[in-house]
Amino acid sequence: MLNRERRRAVGSERLGPYTLLRVDRGDLDPGHPGQFFMLEAPGRMLPRPMSLCLAPTGELAFLFESIGPGTRALGELESGDELCILGPLGNGFCLDVERPLLVGGGIGIAPLPYLSEALKAPPAVVGFRSSEYAEAASLLPQAEVVIDPTLVTDVLAPGYDVLACGPEPMLEAVAAMAPAAQLAWEAPMACGYGACYGCVVEVGGGYKRLCVEGPVLAA
Amino acid sequence: MLLNASGCLDALTAPDVARSFDAFVTKTVTPEPREGNEPPRIAETDHGMLNSIGLQNPGIAGFLRDVLPQLKELGIPIWVSIGGFSAADYALCSEALNGHDEVVAIEMNLSCPNVDEAPESAAEIVSACRAVTALPLYAKLSPQLADIAEAARAVEAAGADGLSLVNTLRGLALDERTLRPRLGRDTGGYSGPALKPIALAAVYVCRRATSLPIVGMGGVWDGRDAMELIAAGATSVALGTVLFSDPSAPVRVRQELLSAAEAAGLTDPWIAVGISHDSVLPGVTTEKMPAFLPN
Numbered sequence: 001m002l003n004r005e006r007r008r009a010v011g012s013e014r015l016g017p018y019t020l021l022r023v024d025r026g027d028l029d030p031g032h033p034g035q036f037f038m039l040e041a042p043g044r045m046l047p048r049p050m051s052l053c054l055a056p057t058g059e060l061a062f063l064f065e066s067i068g069p070g071t072r073a074l075g076e077l078e079s080g081d082e083l084c085i086l087g088p089l090g091n092g093f094c095l096d097v098e099r100p101l102l103v104g105g106g107i108g109i110a111p112l113p114y115l116s117e118a119l120k121a122p123p124a125v126v127g128f129r130s131s132e133y134a135e136a137a138s139l140l141p142q143a144e145v146v147i148d149p150t151l152v153t154d155v156l157a158p159g160y161d162v163l164a165c166g167p168e169p170m171l172e173a174v175a176a177m178a179p180a181a182q183l184a185w186e187a188p189m190a191c192g193y194g195a196c197y198g199c200v201v202e203v204g205g206g207y208k209r210l211c212v213e214g215p216v217l218a219a
Numbered sequence: 220m221l222l223n224a225s226g227c228l229d230a231l232t233a234p235d236v237a238r239s240f241d242a243f244v245t246k247t248v249t250p251e252p253r254e255g256n257e258p259p260r261i262a263e264t265d266h267g268m269l270n271s272i273g274l275q276n277p278g279i280a281g282f283l284r285d286v287l288p289q290l291k292e293l294g295i296p297i298w299v300s301i302g303g304f305s306a307a308d309y310a311l312c313s314e315a316l317n318g319h320d321e322v323v324a325i326e327m328n329l330s331c332p333n334v335d336e337a338p339e340s341a342a343e344i345v346s347a348c349r350a351v352t353a354l355p356l357y358a359k360l361s362p363q364l365a366d367i368a369e370a371a372r373a374v375e376a377a378g379a380d381g382l383s384l385v386n387t388l389r390g391l392a393l394d395e396r397t398l399r400p401r402l403g404r405d406t407g408g409y410s411g412p413a414l415k416p417i418a419l420a421a422v423y424v425c426r427r428a429t430s431l432p433i434v435g436m437g438g439v440w441d442g443r444d445a446m447e448l449i450a451a452g453a454t455s456v457a458l459g460t461v462l463f464s465d466p467s468a469p470v471r472v473r474q475e476l477l478s479a480a481e482a483a484g485l486t487d488p489w490i491a492v493g494i495s496h497d498s499v500l501p502g503v504t505t506e507k508m509p510a511f512l513p514n
Contacts, residue, residue, distance in 0.1 A: 001235055002233060002235065002236065002466050002467075004465070004466065004467060040464075044263065045263060045266075045267065045268060045411055045412070045460070045464060046263045046268060046463060046464055047463075047464060068395075069263075069265075070263070084465070086466070187258060187259065188258075188259045188260070188261040188262065189261065190261045190263075190268060190270070190460075190463040191462065191463035191464075191466075193232060193233050193236075193466060194229045194231075194232030194233060195227055195228045195229050195232070195233060195236075195462055195463060195466075196226070196227065196261065196270065196272070196463055197226070197229075197246070197255065197260070197272045197275050198260045198261035198270060198272065199258075199260075199261070200255070200258050200260065200275075201258065202257075202258075206254065207254055207255060207258075207275065212232055
C-alpha cells in the first residue's frame, strides 16, 4: 500500500554544499535502511527521490545537494512549509551481514547514517571531492574520510561485507573489488513506485527498475 | 469512465492505484520482448516531462504467460495496449488476446514517439486487427498528425470502435551545463500540463469528425481538466503523468470532477460530453449570459 502524506518541514541545516532537511514524520514509516521517499519539490511537476539519511524521533531527515530546480526548491524550504512525501519505497540493504563496511562517495553518504544506526556503527569509508563537501562526514563520525584524488577504493580493505552508495564509476570499482557488495544506485526517476519504467540501470545484462527491484542491488 | 494512460501505471506494483480506476490499461505489448531504450529515460522540464522508455515489455507470449494471469487476479477490466513495427505485428497481438475474458478492449498504440513507426497507415493497421478480433479497438493517435480529424475518419472507416487522444509529442531537453541531450536516445515523448490544450483541440476536432467514443488524455491534473476534456467530446478520461507525481490522483480527480460539474450547473459530469460544441449550457438562456464570456 502506497503511503503519501502532506508533512511539514521542521528545519534544515547546511553541511558544506549539502542540505540536511528535517521533516515532521507524521504516520510515515521510516522504513528499512536504503529505502527511499519521493519528496514533492515545490513548484516542480515531479517529486524527487531521496533515501532516508536519519530518523530522529518524530522526524525524517534527507540529505541532498541543490544542483537542479527540484533540489533547489527543496533547499529553500523553511520550517512550517508543507510538502507531500510518498514512501518508504523500494528495497533497502540486507542487514544480515557478518563484517559490514559502509562505503560512500559524495552525496552517496546520504543513506549511510541511518544504515549505520541499524548496524551499530560499523567501520566506514567515505570519499569527497573536496574538504568542503567532506563536512557531511560529520553524519558518520566513525568513518575514515578520503578526499580526491584519493578514492575510497584506494583504502578499501578486503574481507568485508561491503554496503555502498555513490556515483556509478565508484559502484563499478567497488563491485570489481568486492563482488558480493550491496550497491545502492540512483537514476532520474519520475514516480518511485514502478509505474513509469524511467529509472532503469543496466545490471547483469538487463535493465532493472531501481524503484522496484532496487535501489539496492547485488553487485 | 476514468482510466490510466498506457505506460503510466503498473497494476502489479501498485494494485490499489489500478483498482481506483474503472479499468486498467497495460503498458504497450509488442510481438517480441523489448529491453527498451538506453537510460537516462526521464527528464523533467519547466512545464512537463520527457520520457524515452521505448516500449520495454516482455513480448506478447511473455505477457500472456506471466503478466495477464496476475492482472486477472486483480479483478478489474483490462485494456491491453498493443504496438509493433508493421500491421502484421498489431494483428498478431490482437489475435493472441482472443479468448481472454478479462481483456475488454485493445488500445492500438499507433503513435509512440520513442520507436520507429510501422510503414502502413493507421487505417491499414486497424483493418488488419479488425480482421482477427471482435474486441473493441481503440486507435491511439498522435497529436503530431497534420490532420488528426482525417486520421480519425480513416480509422473509423477501417473498423475502429474508439479513439484514444492523445499520445505524447516528441521533444528534446538539454543539460543546463553540458548542452547535451539529457535523454539516452536524445528525444523523448513530452507530457504533462503543457499537453492539455493540444489534447483538447484533438478531442474537439475528432468529436466533430467522427461518432466514435473518445478516451481523452493529455495533461489532466485535476477535475477541471477532466471536465474540459469531457466538454470537448471525451467519453472517458485517462490520467497519465499526474500519476507519477500523485498516485492518489484518480480518487482526487473523481471528486474534483463532481465539483467541477456542479459548478457548471450539471448533475453528472458525463452528461456534458461534447457540450463545448453547443452554443450554451443546458438551462442557461442567452439572455442570462454575460456579453463577454470570461476565458
